[in-house]
Each structure stands twice: as structure tokens, then as C-alpha cells.
């Protein structure tokens with residue numbers, strides 16, 4: 581009791597309290613968190629996978645539990661790869677010109693709007709001409725968000741696959757009929773349980 585009151589009344593103690601409060605308030609104010617994804621958006625992504633370039637139309641539609649990546653390789657002959665993911669874990673990968681289709685059953689559904697929660701903040705960096713906040717999540721993805729507009733600018737998978745966000749239309753929705761996988765996906769299907777590489 582006596583020791584406690586000596587410590588409590590000593591100037592050192594109050595000094596520690598002040599230091600702690602300063603540290604606590606500055607650290608909570610200083611660490612930015614990633615902006616959750618809008619529940620619906622359309623984005624055009626310029627992809628670079630070790631020099632192999634492609635354009636991706638990304639349609640993210642959380643309320644309807646679906647996500648689309650329409651991938652056009654550079655000079656790919658006009659037969660884009662449709663990568664359609666449902667929140668029940670079913671994905672379809674198909675082309676329309678050559679009418680190939682493959683489906684896969686994954687253990688998880690599409691990304692949640694807050695999928696970046698818990699990411700590790702790495703500071704700020706200039707990317708593609710934008711000053712960005714940078715996070716890393718489970719050594720899987722590095723994510724770059726514009727400090728001013730809070731829009732994503734760039735992300736990079738551990739595989740080396742890099743996305744540069746060219747457009748980001750919040751609220752844009754692809755019409756329902758566009759999400760219908762073609763009939764040949766339901767005929768002789770080759771299904772696999774392995775996910776496509778990121």
C-alpha cells in the first residue's frame with residue numbers, strides 16, 4: 581500500500597501515464613485501414629503477369645453473391661476467358677468462341693467487401709503516379725490505395741500477378757442475363773476442385 585502510493589504520487593509515474601497516452605493516441609490515429617470494397621462496382625484492370633499482359637473487366641456484385649473476371653489477353657484472338665464465381669463456391673470458366681467450359685467447386689465463396697480487414701499496414705508509396713497507402717495480407721497480396729480518393733490503384737499477388745486499376749465505377753452492375761453461364765457448361769462438363777491460380 582505504501583509502495584503503491586509512493587509510485588502513484590511520483591513524477592515518474594505521471595510521466596509514464598502521459599507517455600502512454602501520447603503513444604496510444606498517436607498510434608491509433610496514424611495507422612490507416614483499407615477502405616472496404618463498395619458492394620457493387622465495375623473496374624477495368626490492366627494486368628501484368630511477368631510480362632504477359634491482359635485486360636480484365638471485373639464486376640463485383642456482393643448483394644447478388646457473384647463476381648466476374650472477363651479476361652482478354654493481349655492480341656488474344658478475341659476469345660476472352662469468362663471467370664464467373666458464385667458465393668456458393670461454384671465457378672465457371674468458359675470461352676464463347678471456342679465454347680470451352682470448365683467448372684470448379686471451391687471451399688470459399690467470393691471476397692467479402694471487408695476482405696482486407698486485418699491487413700498489415702506498410703506505409704505510403706508512390707505507385708502508377710499516385711501516393712498510396714500500402715497493406716499486405718498474409719503474404720498473399722500487396723494492396724495499394726490512393727491516399728486522397730481511397731480508391732484502389734494497384735494490387736500484387738505473391739505469384740507476381742499485378743493489377744493496375746484503370747477505372748473504378750462504384751455502383752455499376754452487369755445485367756442479370758450476362759451472368760448466365762452458357763448451356764455447354766451444363767452438358768459435358770469437366771469439373772475440378774482446384775482453384776485457378778491467382
Ligand SMILES: *[C@@H]1O[C@H](CO)[C@@H](O)[C@H](O)[C@H]1NC(C)=O
Pocket residue numbers: 628629630631632633
Ligand atoms: C510487366 O512486368 C515486368 C516485370 O514482371 C516488367 O519488366 C514490365 O516492364 C512490365 N510491363 C508493362 C507493360 O508494364
Ligand SMILES: *[C@@H]1O[C@H](CO)[C@@H](O)[C@H](O)[C@H]1NC(C)=O
Pocket residue numbers: 666668669670
Ligand atoms: C451455385 O450457384 C450457381 C448460380 O445460381 C449455380 O449455377 C450452381 O449450380 C450453384 N452451385 C451449387 C453447388 O449449388
Ligand SMILES: *[C@@H]1O[C@H](CO)[C@@H](O)[C@H](O)[C@H]1NC(C)=O
Pocket residue numbers: 766767768769771
Ligand atoms: C457436372 O459436374 C458436376 C460437379 O462434378 C456434377 O454434379 C454434374 O452432374 C455434372 N453434369 C453433367 C451434365 O455431367
Ligand SMILES: *[C@@H]1O[C@H](CO)[C@@H](O)[C@H](O)[C@H]1NC(C)=O
Pocket residue numbers: 767768
Ligand atoms: C457427354 O459425353 C458422353 C460420353 O463421352 C457422350 O456419350 C454424350 O453424348 C455427351 N453429352 C453431351 C450433351 O455432349
